[in-house]
Structures are given as structure tokens and as C-alpha cells.
Amino acid sequence: MTPTKKSPIWHPFTQHALHGEMTEVVRGDGAYLYTADGRRIIDAISSWWVVTHGHCHPLIVSAIQKQAEKLNQIIFAGHTHEPAEEVAALLLNLAPCGLDYVFFSDSGSTSVEVALKMALGYWHNIGQPRTRIVVMQHSYHGDTVGTMSVGARGVFNAAYQPLLFDVSSVPFPESGHEQATLDSLEAACRNENPAAFIVEPLILGAGGMRMYPACVLKEMKRICEASNVLFIADEVMTGWGRTGTLFACEQAGVSPDIACYSKGLTGGSLPLAVTLCRADIFDAHYSKDRTRTFFHSSSYTANPVACAAAKANLDLWQNRPYASLASVVAMQEQEIEPFRGDARFKNVRQIGTITALDLKVPDGGYLAGIGPQLQAFFSGRNLLLRPLGNTIYVMPPYCVTAADLHEVYAAINEAADALG
Numbered sequence: 331m332t333p334t335k336k337s338p339i340w341h342p343f344t345q346h347a348l349h350g351e352m353t354e355v356v357r358g359d360g361a362y363l364y365t366a367d368g369r370r371i372i373d374a375i376s377s378w379w380v381v382t383h384g385h386c387h388p389l390i391v392s393a394i395q396k397q398a399e400k401l402n403q404i405i406f407a408g409h410t411h412e413p414a415e416e417v418a419a420l421l422l423n424l425a426p427c428g429l430d431y432v433f434f435s436d437s438g439s440t441s442v443e444v445a446l447k448m449a450l451g452y453w454h455n456i457g458q459p460r461t462r463i464v465v466m467q468h469s470y471h472g473d474t475v476g477t478m479s480v481g482a483r484g485v486f487n488a489a490y491q492p493l494l495f496d497v498s499s500v501p502f503p504e505s506g507h508e509q510a511t512l513d514s515l516e517a518a519c520r521n522e523n524p525a526a527f528i529v530e531p532l533i534l535g536a537g538g539m540r541m542y543p544a545c546v547l548k549e550m551k552r553i554c555e556a557s558n559v560l561f562i563a564d565e566v567m568t569g570w571g572r573t574g575t576l577f578a579c580e581q582a583g584v585s586p587d588i589a590c591y592s593k594g595l596t597g598g599s600l601p602l603a604v605t606l607c608r609a610d611i612f613d614a615h616y617s618k619d620r621t622r623t624f625f626h627s628s629s630y631t632a633n634p635v636a637c638a639a640a641k642a643n644l645d646l647w648q649n650r651p652y653a654s655l656a657s658v659v660a661m662q663e664q665e666i667e668p669f670r671g672d673a674r675f676k677n678v679r680q681i682g683t684i685t686a687l688d689l690k691v692p693d694g695g696y697l698a699g700i701g702p703q704l705q706a707f708f709s710g711r712n713l714l715l716r717p718l719g720n721t722i723y724v725m726p727p728y729c730v731t732a733a734d735l736h737e738v739y740a741a742i743n744e745a746a747d748a749l750g
């Protein structure tokens with residue numbers, strides 16, 4: 331690619347008037363990215379939270395190659411294939427108990443759309459129509475109109491606001507104010523006859539890496555269960571080991587009624603998503619009456635190559651790589667420790683393999699100039715970090731080394747002096 335030629339590509343979450351050239355990446359290997367201009371970059375955010383075992387993991391790559399030669403696409407209505415059947419069976423084995431059916435789609439957003447449609451379809455089909463959804467403040471569930479509706483409202487969706495449907499929101503359980511969240515959820519469940527409550531378990535990702543304890547998650551599930559409100563766990567980001575367990579719900583002993591998984595489902599190699607649900611949600615759609623069909627599909631539903639990649643990922647998890655996961659958790663603990671009590675930062679925090687800390691700046695928030703400045707600083711040190719405003723977070727692939735992480739935190743330390 332000649333650097334002088336202007337590309338016609340419109341990039342995601344990118345202000346082209348402010349952003350210079352895009353970094354051209356030619357190869358990925360483990361925790362590293364290699365650029366066209368010969369640099370090696372440490373991928374400290376797992377390429378937007380998707381890469382789990384590392385870029386181009388050999389077992390996943392070979393599974394993709396084998397499947398691509400055999401069957402690379404098939405209509406999934408009225409048809410099935412081995413990779414999808416294997417993935418579904420393995421998923422139900424690994425997921426929290428009580429989940430009985432697997433619906434495939436192709437992105438985290440779609441898996442959430444499917445979850446919402448399953449919930450509304452359930453109430454509609456059992457003859458007690460309910461349409462209200464309860465959400466948590468600061469949540470992110472995707473960028474489609476439906477998922478924007480259940481996510482935080484702000485500058486990201488101001489232009490589309492009139493099209494977004496109305497929801498009830500409970501406050502984020504800030505430390506010391508957890509009871510307010512629970513009271514608010516209880517009131518919403520009692521007074522508004524909601525179809526479902528949707529929540530990101532233990533950590534709100536795009537909403538600023540905000541963490542809350544497992545006991546709150548457990549209590550929220552109890553409230554939903556007691557009020558007969560469906561509990562949807564959006565584990566699109568938290569799944570696949572990020573929080574230190576395979577799924578975040580495990581830490582609270584919570585079995586959601588509906589669960590969404592994507593990002594790390596294929597180890598970060600190909601787009602695929604699943605929505606798992608309880609048998610009675612499937613059963614509410616099971617009928618000789620065609621009007622009760624679950625009317626949802628994507629062209630590439632359960633694409634065989636993506637399923638083969640997911641199968642390889644699930645095989646890796648079947649072999650219980652929890653020792654390497656625990657070592658990432660420990661390395662992260664060690665590196666974040668010196669920042670606790672550092673006057674340049676606040677809210678220094680960790681859950682599992684994820685750490686986050688907020689640089690003290692006079693003017694924070696996502697659009698504050700500090701975000702792009704930090705990003706440029708890290709990029710100059712060959713590190714891929716993408717702060718959310720003044721919130722710097724580290725979410726590495728699990729093959730990251732102690733030396734890589736040390737380099738990342740040394741740069742965070744320098745950035746705070748240079749830009750804080």
C-alpha cells in the first residue's frame with residue numbers, strides 16, 4: 331500500500347479528521363502484531379478483547395484450514411453440520427447449568443439482539459406479553475439500534491436517540507452503594523412487569539471497566555428469579571477466562587436464563603456468537619403453529635469454518651488451561667500493585683486477567699483529549715493500548731509474558747509523567 335494514496339475505508343469508532351494514518355498490520359503471532367513498516371507491537375488489549383490464546387494459535391489455524399477445504403458455508407435453516415453440533419454440545423457442558431439450547435449468530439451485538447427477541451418471544455408466546463427491559467447504568471451491549479437501546483445513552487448514540495426504545499435503568503452498584511442498585515432492581519421488577527433484566531456480569535467493559543462484586547450479581551439474579559423476570563447475562567466480553575474463571579457468572583454461582591457469548595468464542599480468530607437459553611424459552615416457541623417460530627437468522631448463522639475455530643477453542647478449554655490463566659492473573663496482580671496508592675492515579679482495580687486505572691486529569695470522560703494522546707504515546711512505544719478516556723486498561727492474550735507486561739506497565743508509568 332502506498333502511504334500517499336488516500337484509502338476509501340471508513341473505520342469503526344474513528345474520527346478520520348483527527349486520526350492520522352491507520353497502522354497497517356501484516357502478521358499476528360501470540361501476543362504480538364507485526365506492522366508493514368517493520369515494527370513489533372505488543373497487543374495489550376487482545377485486539378479489542380477478542381484474542382484469548384494468542385494471534386494465529388496453531389490448533390485454531392489448522393482447524394480453520396481443514397474445515398475450509400471440506401464445507402465452508404451452508405444454510406443453517408433445515409441443515410446442520412458436525413462443527414456446530416460439537417460446539418453446541420461442548421458449550422452446554424462448560425456453561426452454567428440450566429442452559430439447554432444454543433442459537434448461533436455472528437457478533438456480540440447480534441447475540442444480544444437474539445437474547446432480547448427470545449425474552450420477548452417467550453412472554454408473547456405464553457400469552458403474557460411483556461416488553462419492558464431493565465438495564466444497568468453505564469452498560470454496553472453493542473451498536474445496533476436494539477443493543478444501543480439497552481446500553482448507556484450518550485454522545486455515541488445521541489443522533490439516534492429518537493429511535494431507541496425506552497428501558498428502565500438501575501444505578502451501577504458503586505462500592506458502598508450496592509443496596510441502592512438492588513432496591514432499584516426490586517422496584518423495577520415489582521412495578522414495571524419487565525420481560526428481562528440484562529447485565530454484564532462483574533465488569534462493565536466499554537462503560538469504563540467498572541467492576542462490582544460477585545455477591546451483587548448473585549443478589550440481582552435472586553431478585554429476578556423471585557419476581558419471575560428473565561435474567562440475561564451478556565458475557566460477550568467477560569467470557570473465555572477474562573475474569574479469571576471461564577465465565578464470570580461462575581464466580582457468583584449464577585445460572586442465567588439466557589447467556590450471550592462471542593468475542594473469545596473462536597479464540598479471537600473468526601466472527602461467531604451464541605445465545606444460550608433455558609429449555610422453557612425454547613419450549614415456548616415449540617409448536618405446530620408456525621406463528622410461534624423464532625423468526626431470526628443471519629446469512630452466516632453457524633458458519634462451519636467459524637464453528638471449527640470455536641471447536642478448537644473449546645478443545646483448548648477442555649484441557650483446562652487454568653494454570654496459565656492463573657499465571658496471567660498473578661502477573662497482572664504483581665504489575666498493578668505499585669500503582670495502588672500512586673497519587674497520579676485513582677480507582678486502581680483488577681478482576682482476573684483485566685486491570686484498569688484512571689489517570690487523574692482535570693478533564694476526564696471518553697471524549698477528553700487525553701484518550702487519543704495516551705494512545706499515541708503507547709503506539710510510539712510499540713504497544714497497543716486504547717484507553718477509554720482517562721481509563722487505561724490492560725487485557726492481554728493469555729500467552730503474554732512477564733517481560734511483555736513489564737514493558738506495558740513501564741510505559742503506563744512514563745505516560746502518567748508525560749501526560750498526566
Ligand SMILES: *Cc1c(COP(=O)(O)O)cnc(C)c1O
Binds near residue numbers: 564567592
Ligand atoms: C463487544 C461487546 C458487545 C458487542 O459485540 P460485537 O461483536 O462488537 O457486536 C456486546 N456486549 C458486550 C458486553 C461487549 O463487550
